[in-house]
Amino acid sequence: MTTNAYLSFLAIGVALVLIDGQIIYRSGRRYLENSYGDPAAGASMTRLVTVLFHLATLGVLALISTIDMGDSDLPGVVGRIGVLLLILALAHAITLGVLARIRGEQEVEAVVQRGPRPRVEAEQQGTTVTPVPGQDGRYPAASPSLENRSPYTAP
Template identity: 55%
Template sequence: MDQSYAVFLLLGVVLVVIDGQLIYFSGRGYLTKAYGNAESARSMNRLVAVLFHLVVLGVLLLISTMDIDTGDPVKDVVWRLGIVLLLLAVAHGATMAILARIRDRQIQQAMVDEMAEEHRQFDERHQGIPEARVETRTPRSFRKPVDTTPEVDVEPPVKPYSGR
């Protein structure tokens, strides 16, 4: 086995492990705030970190088989490591986006749960109490015209009694 190949693999694995551990430890605190439960956050973070390691190590192994011949074994290793670093940056960004999406969903779910609980408590407090009646007014355009002439109560004239 070529010495430059071994150096590339060793350096690549070290870079992947370091970045994966940074993601794992940073993600744990990030998700703990969203989940509110440290165990759930730890489990989800572990799954994301394992996915990151598997994908990036797989890419590293595929890159290691690429034939790059610059004439200098050191330059070959630098080229491969440059490609690995670029792909590592893309994978790191994608992992951060995944963690952010998981956190946003958890926060949204917590808000929905909180609102449902408040609604349930409101219903319990107001159970059996009739709702306040709200008078609705008919818009002017739908009202019948009001007769403004004063009503006069006119009685028929009383005829004098003539005795007949």
């Protein structure tokens, strides 16, 4: 592969990695800021994950550039770009999984900090349903069967 083809592949590869990294950063920041956690913490976690994404994919790009894929320039560049795109898709999916896990942990932490919601007892609410004829109590457990218009009985 000639120097021009090599530099073309590196330029295209770096551009693809940077564009994908910026998409991850901007979308991930909004994704984590909209969770129940702290927006500043979400932004910093997104930044850390994005830096890891950039370092890993640029390292893979450097390794792919050294692999021999054909004698002519165009098939070699296209083959390398294809391999890079597949690896970028895999890295993108892994990064999305990491961001989803961080968001889940933030939501759990927010629920733990907020504490459980106070339970409203049924007696405080009053009657919510009218008892069906044949069923005892204020809160019937089941509706009557439609076939014979009698109270439903469970086995």
